Amino acid sequence: xxxxxxxxxxxGEILDIEIEEDLLKANKELASVNRKTFDLNNIKSVNVMxxxxxxxxxxxQWLIKELKNKYKIAVIAGDVxxxxxxxxxxxxxxxxxxxNTGRGCHLDALMIRKAIKKLNLKEINLLFIENxxxxxxxxxxPLGTHLNMVVVSVTEGPYMIIKHPFIIKEADIxxxxxxxxxxxxxxxxxKLVKDVGRINSSAKVVTTSVKEGxxxxxxxxxxxx
Amino acid sequence: xxxxxxxxxxxxxxxxxxxxxxAEEIKExxxxxxxxxxxxxxxxxxxxxxxxxxxxxxxxxFNICVIKTKIKCLNCGYKxxxxxxxxxxxxxxxxxxxxxxxxxxxxxxxxxGKEVLLKNLKIKIKIPK
Ligand SMILES: Nc1nc2c(ncn2[C@@H]2O[C@H](COP(=O)(O)OP(=O)(O)OP(=O)(O)O)[C@@H](O)[C@H]2O)c(=O)[nH]1
Ligand SMILES: [Mg+2]
Ligand SMILES: [Zn+2]
Numbered sequence: 639x640x641x642x643x644x645x646x647x648x649x650g651e652i653l654d655i656e657i658e659e660d661l662l663k664a665n666k667e668l669a670s671v672n673r674k675t676f677d678l679n680n681i682k683s684v685n686v687m688x689x690x691x692x693x694x695x696x697x698x699q700w701l702i703k704e705l706k707n708k709y710k711i712a713v714i715a716g717d718v719x720x721x722x723x724x725x726x727x728x729x730x731x732x733x734x735x736x737x738n739t740g741r742g743c744h745l746d747a748l749m750i751r752k753a754i755k756k757l758n759l760k761e762i763n764l765l766f767i768e769n770x771x772x773x774x775x776x777x778x779x780p781l782g783t784h785l786n787m788v789v790v791s792v793t794e795g796p797y798m799i800i801k802h803p804f805i806i807k808e809a810d811i812x813x814x815x816x817x818x819x820x821x822x823x824x825x826x827x828x829k830l831v832k833d834v835g836r837i838n839s840s841a842k843v844v845t846t847s848v849k850e851g852x853x854x855x856x857x858x859x860x861x862x863x
Numbered sequence: 864x865x866x867x868x869x870x871x872x873x874x875x876x877x878x879x880x881x882x883x884x885x886a887e888e889i890k891e892x893x894x895x896x897x898x899x900x901x902x903x904x905x906x907x908x909x910x911x912x913x914x915x916x917x918x919x920x921x922x923x924x925f926n927i928c929v930i931k932t933k934i935k936c937l938n939c940g941y942k943x944x945x946x947x948x949x950x951x952x953x954x955x956x957x958x959x960x961x962x963x964x965x966x967x968x969x970x971x972x973x974x975x976g977k978e979v980l981l982k983n984l985k986i987k988i989k990i991p992k
Binding site for chain 2: 651652653654655656657658659660661662663743744774775778804839
């Protein structure tokens with residue numbers, strides 16, 4: 639507007655500053671920088687989201703055990719305070735980096751940017767990122783991964799999918815886990831699968847039970863691994 | 864919790880601008896949030912007030928307005944207001960746009976309604992003598 643004019647201001651004058659900056663967009667831009675880093679290093683990356691306790695770590699462990707001879711795998715685990723998940727990943731046989739998010743409720747692209755600097759990118763070709771257990775915030779903060787996977791479990795009840803349409807919309811793969819407990823919980827798994835289709839018809843849905851070893855092959859197929 | 868991490872991002876940005884423009888005090892901040900961000904206006908203001916204690920934004924008045932949802936249809940090209948499907952989608956007091964009002968396609972993109980926009984600031988500046 640009046641950028642060329644020299645403004646004369648008295649001490650204590652009030653100024654208006656236009657900013658017009660979308661704070662979520664800054665994250666998106668950083669996410670695309672992360673994506674470039676993955677691509678340059680030929681690393682396939684998966685953002686694993688889902689509610690607390692839905693089985694994210696169990697599923698990552700499961701995949702590592704099955705795939706560790708075929709891929710060089712690393713895991714970035716976001717946890718509110720503990721390092722328990724990172725320890726479980728090491729036990730399963732993959733390199734892991736822990737991000738303590740403190741009171742933050744999701745990982746963001748900047749945290750991932752910092753974490754991947756600690757990885758030897760030449761030494762890995764498959765990266766799982768375990769997001770903080772939460773079905774709301776991570777949907778707003780893409781990390782730059784090739785695939786977004788959402789893990790829900792039947793123990794979260796029959797409305798889990800339709801109550802969280804945004805994260806389902808962002809998902810490439812939706813895993814419905816703990817199907818061994820479906821009868822006990824009186825949850826109709828087919829209904830959950832249909833709910834996903836109504837919200838996001840292009841997402842692949844896989845039903846699993848880590849406990850009983852059901853669905854692993856379907857999951858590996860959905861991940862194109 | 865979501866409000867706190869968003870509030871923190873907003874406040875960092877505000878303090879950053881204040882620093883660059885030699886502000887003595889931040890008087891007012893205008894923020895727009897998309898209705899699909901799941902942010903609760905009152906909780907966000909509360910979080911901003913808590914986090915801005917003992918900063919130059921301590922006395923800042925935070926004005927927040929809500930941006931309505933707009934979609935674009937990837938099938939027919941419709942651009943505009945979203946329509947809502949069935950009562951079961953009215954969750955958490957949000958209505959969820961799911962398909963295009965013109966061709967009913969589900970292949971839609973949300974073009975407005977998900978932003979957290981810091982629009983402008985009113986600052987009191989300090990002139991070095
Ligand atoms: N019955 C049953 N239990 C399971 C299954 N998968 C995981 N669990 C159990 O569910 C609990 C939580 O699993 P985790 O893998 O830690 O879940 P998570 O999503 O990583 O949890 P957070 O990181 O704390 O959010 C553990 O006690 C698992 O043993 C399953 O398929 N069936
Ligand atoms: Mg875990
Ligand atoms: Zn249309």
